[in-house]
Amino acid sequence: MSTIAGIDLGTTFSALARLNGIGRPEIVPNSEGERITPSAVYFEEEEAGAIRVGLEAVNCRQLNPERAVRWIKRHMGDLDWQKGIDGRDWTPQEISSLILKKIKQDGSIESPINDVVISVPAHFDEVRRKATMDAGTLAGLNVIGIVNEPVAAALYYATTQNVNGRVMVYDLGGGTFDVTILDIDGQRMDIICSQGDHALGGVDFDKKIIELLEDAYRAEHNAELIENEQDRAKYEDEAEDVKKTLSRRNSVRKILYGSAGSARVEITRQQYEKAIEPLIARTEILIEVALEEAKSTVSDIQKVLLVGGSTRMPVVHQQLAAKFGFEPEVAVNVDECVALGAAIHAGLMLIREDSRKVAAGIVTGLKEVQLKDVCNHSYGTICAPVDEETGQHVIRNSIILQKNTPLPCEATQTFYTMADGQTQLQVSITQGEDEDPDFVNKIATEVFELPADRPANQPIHVQYSYDANQRMHCRFLDEQSGRTLEVEFCAGQGGQMTKTDIEQTAKELDAVKVQ
Amino acid sequence: MIWIVVTACLFPLVLAAVWFSPLRGRLPHLFSLAYLCLRRGGSVFDRFRFSCRVEQFSDESQPVRRDQFFRVQILGRIPTEQGDVDTVVQIEILDITEGRSRQHQVLSSDEQYRDERTAEFHSIQHNGIVPNKNAVLARWVTVAQFPCHILRFAYRGRRKLLFRATVIEIASGKKIVSAQKTLDYVYCSDGYREVHGRRLEVLGACVEVSAMVLGLPPYSEGVRNLWSEWIRQKADVFVSADEAAGTIEAVQSRFSGMTMQHSSGIILAYGKNADCFFAIELALQTAGLDGVVSRENLEKLFLASQMLEIQHDRFLSIAQKRLLSSDCRIEEPSQLLGITSDMDDESFRKQLNEEYRKWNARVTHPDALIRRQAEQTLTLIAKIRSQWLQSSV
Numbered sequence: 001m002s003t004i005a006g007i008d009l010g011t012t013f014s015a016l017a018r019l020n021g022i023g024r025p026e027i028v029p030n031s032e033g034e035r036i037t038p039s040a041v042y043f044e045e046e047e048a049g050a051i052r053v054g055l056e057a058v059n060c061r062q063l064n065p066e067r068a069v070r071w072i073k074r075h076m077g078d079l080d081w082q083k084g085i086d087g088r089d090w091t092p093q094e095i096s097s098l099i100l101k102k103i104k105q106d107g108s109i110e111s112p113i114n115d116v117v118i119s120v121p122a123h124f125d126e127v128r129r130k131a132t133m134d135a136g137t138l139a140g141l142n143v144i145g146i147v148n149e150p151v152a153a154a155l156y157y158a159t160t161q162n163v164n165g166r167v168m169v170y171d172l173g174g175g176t177f178d179v180t181i182l183d184i185d186g187q188r189m190d191i192i193c194s195q196g197d198h199a200l201g202g203v204d205f206d207k208k209i210i211e212l213l214e215d216a217y218r219a220e221h222n223a224e225l226i227e228n229e230q231d232r233a234k235y236e237d238e239a240e241d242v243k244k245t246l247s248r249r250n251s252v253r254k255i256l257y258g259s260a261g262s263a264r265v266e267i268t269r270q271q272y273e274k275a276i277e278p279l280i281a282r283t284e285i286l287i288e289v290a291l292e293e294a295k296s297t298v299s300d301i302q303k304v305l306l307v308g309g310s311t312r313m314p315v316v317h318q319q320l321a322a323k324f325g326f327e328p329e330v331a332v333n334v335d336e337c338v339a340l341g342a343a344i345h346a347g348l349m350l351i352r353e354d355s356r357k358v359a360a361g362i363v364t365g366l367k368e369v370q371l372k373d374v375c376n377h378s379y380g381t382i383c384a385p386v387d388e389e390t391g392q393h394v395i396r397n398s399i400i401l402q403k404n405t406p407l408p409c410e411a412t413q414t415f416y417t418m419a420d421g422q423t424q425l426q427v428s429i430t431q432g433e434d435e436d437p438d439f440v441n442k443i444a445t446e447v448f449e450l451p452a453d454r455p456a457n458q459p460i461h462v463q464y465s466y467d468a469n470q471r472m473h474c475r476f477l478d479e480q481s482g483r484t485l486e487v488e489f490c491a492g493q494g495g496q497m498t499k500t501d502i503e504q505t506a507k508e509l510d511a512v513k514v515q
Numbered sequence: 516m517i518w519i520v521v522t523a524c525l526f527p528l529v530l531a532a533v534w535f536s537p538l539r540g541r542l543p544h545l546f547s548l549a550y551l552c553l554r555r556g557g558s559v560f561d562r563f564r565f566s567c568r569v570e571q572f573s574d575e576s577q578p579v580r581r582d583q584f585f586r587v588q589i590l591g592r593i594p595t596e597q598g599d600v601d602t603v604v605q606i607e608i609l610d611i612t613e614g615r616s617r618q619h620q621v622l623s624s625d626e627q628y629r630d631e632r633t634a635e636f637h638s639i640q641h642n643g644i645v646p647n648k649n650a651v652l653a654r655w656v657t658v659a660q661f662p663c664h665i666l667r668f669a670y671r672g673r674r675k676l677l678f679r680a681t682v683i684e685i686a687s688g689k690k691i692v693s694a695q696k697t698l699d700y701v702y703c704s705d706g707y708r709e710v711h712g713r714r715l716e717v718l719g720a721c722v723e724v725s726a727m728v729l730g731l732p733p734y735s736e737g738v739r740n741l742w743s744e745w746i747r748q749k750a751d752v753f754v755s756a757d758e759a760a761g762t763i764e765a766v767q768s769r770f771s772g773m774t775m776q777h778s779s780g781i782i783l784a785y786g787k788n789a790d791c792f793f794a795i796e797l798a799l800q801t802a803g804l805d806g807v808v809s810r811e812n813l814e815k816l817f818l819a820s821q822m823l824e825i826q827h828d829r830f831l832s833i834a835q836k837r838l839l840s841s842d843c844r845i846e847e848p849s850q851l852l853g854i855t856s857d858m859d860d861e862s863f864r865k866q867l868n869e870e871y872r873k874w875n876a877r878v879t880h881p882d883a884l885i886r887r888q889a890e891q892t893l894t895l896i897a898k899i900r901s902q903w904l905q906s907s908v
Contacts, residue, residue, distance in 0.1 A: 077879070123875075197878075277905075282893065282897040282900075285896065285900060389788065432880075436832065439880060440880075
């Protein structure tokens with residue numbers, strides 16, 4: 001039996017955890033002895049084919065930023081993003097697979113890592129989830145599932161602490177921010193809702209520090225501090241240090257070296273907190289949106305659990321304490337709990353599939369844990385109702401399965417054919433919250449063949465169902481003829497890479513050595 | 516011989532009689548007719564002369580809806596140059612109510628009887644093989660029969676129609692013979708020129724709304740080009756660039772007398788249901804054309820949407836789609852997010868959260884442009900919220 005593991009593939013750091021013999025998750029340190037690995041990749045210039053991942057990549061980055069990649073998670077699933085290195089275009093999946101490969105390599109020293117669950121932000125859509133799974137497959141891992149980061153954190157939290165009641169998980173990581181509200185009763189967890197912000201995390205706070213440094217330098221020398229990518233890489237690392245220091249101290253002094261000379265600057269926590277006010281406002285809005293979604297008020301929340309490195313900032317604690325009237329909980333390690341929870345989730349998934357494949361000690365250790373998840377997004381279909389105002393047919397996205405519906409769930413809606421003698425129906429399965437089809441993501445399009453010679457307005461029943469293993473089933477039924485069209489989805493199915501693409505790329509990447 | 520003598524004696528007399536009669540104006544036409552007839556081997560007095568007739572009748576077989584039909588028939592000599600010539604018959608209809616020199620096109624709504632390019636009525640039927648030179652159709656032969664309602668005329672009311680039947684040789688495309696017949700017809704619907712005129716009036720009113728949003732003329736070339744293209748695109752029939760430019764000039768010249776209420780009234784009264792939305796779309800496009808939307812522009816846009824009876828939420832969603840982009844700077848963006856000055860704290864917070872929820876769902880869209888727009892809007896929402904927090908502190 002191979003090791004059951006969970007990986008937190010983070011924007012700035014990644015971590016690996018595995019289940020021990022009694023079903024308790026443990027962090028597996030990397031080859032440098034660190035418990036977390038920076039999610040950075042550097043393609044060596046002088047040593048052809050050598051790829052550095054982790055701390056070494058971060059250190060090398062300032063030498064030649066053009067050959068380094070950081071925060072790749074932000075580009076996950078982005079078709080337009082590619083990094084050209086020595087004539088080869090690297091996709092976000094491939095870059096992520098290099099990070100995962102390094103994690104696998106380092107974690108397999110004691111026992112081989114094979115079956116893993118990778119964590120993703122709760123708001124990741126199907127395309128990004130699939131891209132994450134592909135990255136795992138390219139790294140030679142058997143990705144048995146995907147878990148939402150806040151859910152993973154809550155899983156670890158609930159299994160290690162004695163908690164009861166409504167809990168809010170506040171996950172402010174390196175690149176993303178998620179809020180999840182759940183009910184915990186011992187080892188039973190019911191997710192109520194998840195909300196996430198794709199572009200809010202430590203990286204954005206660092207950007208604000210860079211702006212402060214640039215302003216200070218400009219005020220002193222009337223010149224630009226950052227003139228090239230090398231400068232930028234240097235000050236991005238500096239900004240991260242300044243941010244971390246400001247979490248502990250009230251001010252930081254720095255000497256900045258620019259083309260117009262050096263400048264001694266001081267950045268105070270007050271200045272910093274003022275600069276990040278709009279970002280903190282964003283977190284507040286998301287909390288309120290999540291509370292509205294959960295039909296809860298501030299007073300219903302009994303505990304706030306902090307997850308992610310950016311929650312170390314004092315302003316986060318102050319903001320939450322002011323809002324909820326109590327201090328947030330930092331009972332677990334904010335950098336590691338997602339990986340630890342992902343390992344538990346992997347164990348639960350394998351037990352649910354076939355408990356005989358899992359060591360008896362793990363089965364016993366995890367048997368009490370029960371998790372009830374929700375639908376991460378709204379799913380719908382494109383239709384053409386008559387607009388009441390204009391009297392014309394308008395193309396609309398009609399939501400069939402609402403976001404945050406507890407799993408398993410099922411919903412049906414009836415639509416009608418538009419034209420006499422209509423023999424085909426183009427059915428689109430969409431993901432997104434908008435009514436406007438321009439703003440939703442079409443995740444599948446199929447053609448439903450209908451009988452000929454019938455008048456318009458024939459009812460078509462569209463039924464979507466979503467099970468606990470995140471498997472979605474769509475059924476289109478023509479009532480009059482009894483004809484059906486069935487489409488089945490699994491989390492991470494579809495997307496940019498086909499099975500053949502993955503096999504080919506995996507073979508290609510197999511020869512690549514990461515250090 | 517006798518015929519030559521009689522013709523030579525009578526010709527000056529006939530000529531003099533015609534010269535002093537009302538037919539004098541048609542003399543060249545009569546001569547050309549006689550010449551053509553003689554050249555084709557026939558005679559002015561040919562009793563087998565090719566002719567056509569048109570009947571208007573109702574279909575008795577349809578008890579409920581008795582459609583009126585036109586039936587076109589031909590009769591007489593088809594003077595080919597050789598035997599065994601395969602032919603077709605082409606039917607044309609002209610509206611000559613205002614005289615032959617000011618004829619109007621007759622359009623068809625049925626694609627079977629329509630020229631693809633011009634939408635004019637157009638019918639070509641196979642006539643069969645003409646067996647020998649000067650073969651004669653001895654009985655009336657129906658060459659076209661179609662419902663009257665498919666025809667579209669320039670104006671409503673009594674129309675004088677000229678039906679022309681022409682026999683054409685298929686191989687060479689040469690016209691062999693033709694005949695025409697006039698018929699009076701009463702058209703009870705609005706003519707296409709009337710509809711077109713009214714359409715232009717509605718489109719002009721839409722441009723007026725945009726002009727009022729923008730402010731005093733003169734307008735830049737970019738704005739005028741946008742309006743001109745828009746008019747040509749939204750008119751249901753062909754509008755020339757000059758005609759569109761004329762409409763815009765007229766709008767500019769009457770700017771001082773224009774009111775939002777009057778222009779919206781025209782759109783609501785005479786326009787199609789969707790025209791209100793077209794008008795507001797144009798106004799938004801116009802407002803954002805130079806990259807800056809002032810507070811005044813935005814207020815007028817809101818006013819226009821109210822006058823055009825567009826629901827507030829609907830207007831916001833259209834305006835956001837059009838204006839909340841990187842290419843456009845809005846002086847008072849909170850209005851576009853549904854924030855009004857009279858909102859209490861709770862409504863303000865709720866509205867902003869609602870907008871955040873909406874745009875946050877778009878931030879992972881596959882289209883990079885939409886993603887960017889969503890990210891910018893989220894930043895804007897956060898900024899507004901943070902300003903509000905500061906002010907409330």
